[in-house]
Amino acid sequence: MDLESYLWMVVIGFIIAFILAFSVGANDVANSFGTAVGSGVVTLRQACILASIFETLGSMLLGAKVGETIRKGIIDVSLYNDTVPILMAGEVSAMVGSAVWQLIASFLKLPISGTHCIVGSTIGFSxxxxxxxxxxxxxxVKIVSSWFISPLLSGLMSGLLFFVIRYFILSKDDPVPNGLRALPLFYASTIGINTFSIMYTGAPLLGLEMLPVWAIALITLAGALVCAGLVWIFVCPWMRRKIASRLKKEHALSRISDESLDKIPEEEEEAPVFKELPGAKSSNDAVLPMTEESTGELNSLANGGTVLPNGRVYGRTNSMTNGCLKSPVSNGGFSFDGHMRSDGQVYHTVHKDSGLYKDLLHKIHKGRLEDERHGSRPDNNYRHLRRNNSYTCYTAAICGMPVQPLLRSESSAPPPEDSEKLVGDTVFYSKKRLRYDSYSSYCNAVAEAEIEAEEGDVDVNLAADKREPRVPAEGVLEDCVDEDKAEKDNSQVFLLFHFLQILTACFGSFAHGGNDVSNAIGPLVALWMIYDQGGVMQDAATPVWLLFYGGVGICAGLWVWGRRVIQTMGKDLTPITPSSGFCIEVMSALTVLVASNMGVPxxxxxxxxxxVVAVGWIRSRKAVDWRLFRNIFLAWFVTVPVAGLFSAAVMALFVYGILPYV
Incomplete structure (x- = not known):
């Protein structure tokens, strides 16, 4: 069939295919290097460079097999034998629908499935x-079932591997010996899995499609053994020396830091962030319990104010700002063990021997001074907490997390189980820890406290009760410290898994290029083959230059807009460390590569x-941002119908508005 008159549709298809590849790069490529960026083993620029290389190689070597399923496995193309232009218009419509929804999801920072998009769009135009x-x-049905099986299978495999690594390496007092023994196995497994997949796929550029399975298995085994030997002979001794050198440097820096901390001038100690209340007697710990000095009776005023034992009167405007309890610097009978800011707000701190304390203390003090110098923004809004980890916990601890008082009358219902009684029978303080599931939930808590304060619905009536023992707040900080230990690799473990995670991320990017390039280029390949052959059967092999074209578009999307979803995958969903990132990368890559070789998209x-969710949940039950995961999960379900609607709308325009007049 002569299709020369439809050349314009091919040109439009190439333009839209590049936009589609751009959207895939902006959204899907975050799957490959998001964890590596989140754990800190590579920078965003380095991730973009490595991803550009391996995404393109993967698309050229592995993309052809899955592309056949996308082109001919979802719809019966033989039904279009007499209406070839309709099928060409359908391929263009499918690319439009998929590109539009992926760009919208990238703007919303939601990682969605490019496979969902292209399948839904194809069904929509059909x-x-x-x-x-x-x-x-x-x-x-087979494809849809794989959407549910793949995260469960990948999560189970990644979680199992992380459990083994944590048991044999991370939980040891000295993780280096076991870690060095396991390095050859880790490298050999990574190389072997990916080598077998590449060769079994039969990459046409390498002429591997004619090799029998036994030859591929033998070559893979030999390559893995060689890799393990090289790692044991060269990498392990070098890594042992590097770890020993790092430990010496850390010990020296710690000694210098301790000496410098002892030499802080008096005027710096009097700065707001260092100011301590009279009740703080320990120089090493700063907590916020009610001390024995606070057991004097406090009288409530009818107007919401409070009379302290020394006669000072606190009105509501003085004692509550943004839902925070305030106390004066000098108070004869009412004090806290802890710190307070220059505005009188009490807040927790962490142990001063902590390196994180020393680092954050300086940064936060500078930030406070900048805020006071440039305007009157609320104290609770200036800090930009990055993610739901111990960094958030400690920063909130040092800066001051508002404590929301809950007034309870004697006739009201008993307090919830998660409430902690601080003073008497009058006031219960919600035991909302300094830790929140995410920065967004932390901000929501602050906003709620501000709204309550502005509406005037919160009155603070403090009444000390000598019958109640004082309740120290050490538990809050102990939880923070425990979570910090669970969420961070020490320096030895970081070095052990540093390059290993980079390697697995590169292979993950390679696998992603092989599996997901078909999402962007599959419809374009179908469009080109229909135009070139004059029929719908598409019997020729996938042109390599089309796969390369798709790889270039993916790389462009990654460089321009990929950082948005990378932040979601690598930082916002759960904290990532090199050890957990390795487990996530290698097992998800194994799942994707096996599916690619089976032809299942x-x-x-x-x-x-x-x-990510499975490993994060195993590392710490509170580490996963379940609200964000819920949003991602909902986006998965609406992707197929939404992409199908976009595609159907464009197809209707072609069928009823354009093709009848061509």
């Missing part, structure tokens, strides 16, 4: 063109998110 009879429903996004 139902407009010839109805439901054009859809191969059994193949669709599974979602690499589902595999990676499943691994």
């Amino acid at each position: 139902m407009v063109a010839i109805g439901t009879k054009g859809v191969q429903w059994m193949q669709l 599974i979602s690499s996004t589902h595999c990676k998110v499943g691994s």
Whole structure:
């Protein structure tokens, strides 16, 4: 069939395919290097460079096999033998629908499945063109089932590997010996899995499609053994020397830091962030319990104020700002063990021997001074906490997390189990820890406290009760410290898994290029083959230059807009460390590569998110931002119908508004 008159549709298809590849790069490529950036082993620029290389190579070497499923496995193309232009218009519509929804998701920083998008878009245009009879429903059921199986399988495998690593390496007092013994196995497994997958796929550029399976297995085993030997002979001794050198430097820096901390001038100690209340008697710990000095009776005023034993009167405007309890610097009978800011707000701190304390103390003090110098922004709004980890916990501890008082009358219901009674029978303080699931939930808590204070619905009536023992607040900080230990690798473990995670991220990017390039280029390949061959059967092999074209578009999207979803995958969903990142990368890559070789277009996004959540949950039950995960999960379900609607709308425009006049 002569299709020369439809060349304009091919040109439009190439333009839209590049936009689609751009959207895939902006969204899906975050799956590959998001964890590496989040753990700190590579910078964003380095991740973009490495991803550009390996995404392109993966698309050229592995992308052809999955592309066949996308082109011919979802709909029955033989139904379009007499209406070839309709099928060409459908391929263009599918690319438009998929690109639009992925760009919207990237703007919202939600990692969605490119496979979802292209499958939904393909079904959308087919139902407009010839109805439901054009859809191969059994193949669709197989694909849909893989969307649920892939995150569960990938998460289970990643969680199991992390459990083994934590038991044999991370939980040891000295993780270096076991870690060095395991390095050859880790490197050999990573190289072997990916080598077998590449060779079994039969990459046409390397001429590997003619090798028998036994030869591929033998070559893979030999390569893995060689890799393990090289790592044991060269990498392990070098890593042992590097770790020993790092420990010496850390010991020297710690000694210098301790000496410098002892030499802080008096005027610096009097700065707001260093100012301590009279009740703080320990120089090493700063907590916020009610001391024995605070057991004097406090009288409530009818107007909401409070009379202290020394006669000073606190009105509501003085004692509550943004929902925070305030106390004066000098108070004869009412004090706290802890610190207070220059505005009188009491807040927790951490142990002064902590390196994190020393680092954050200086940064936060500078930030406070900058805020006071440039305006009157609320104290609780100036800090930009990055993610739901101990950094958030400690920063909130040092800066001051508002404590929301809950007034209870004697006739009211008993307090909830998570409430902590601080003073008497009048006031219960919600035991909302300094730790929150995410920065967004922390901000919501601050906003709620501010609203309560502005509406005037909160009165603070302090009444000391000598019958109640004072309740120290050490537990809050102990939880923070415990979570910090669970969420961070020490320097030895960081060095052990540093390059290993980079290697697995590169292979993950390679696998992603092989699996997901078909999402961007599959419809374009179909469009080109239909135009070139004059029919719908698409029997020729996938042109390598088209795969390279898709790889270039993916890299462009990554460089321009990829940082948004990288932040979600690597930082916001759960804290990532090199050890956990290695488990996430290697097992999700294994799942994706096996599926690619089977010709099943599974979602690499589902595999990676499943691994991230599973490992994060095993590391710390509170580490996963479940609100964000819920939003991602909902986005997965609406992706297929939304992409299908966009595609159907464009297809209707072609069928009823453009093609009849061509």
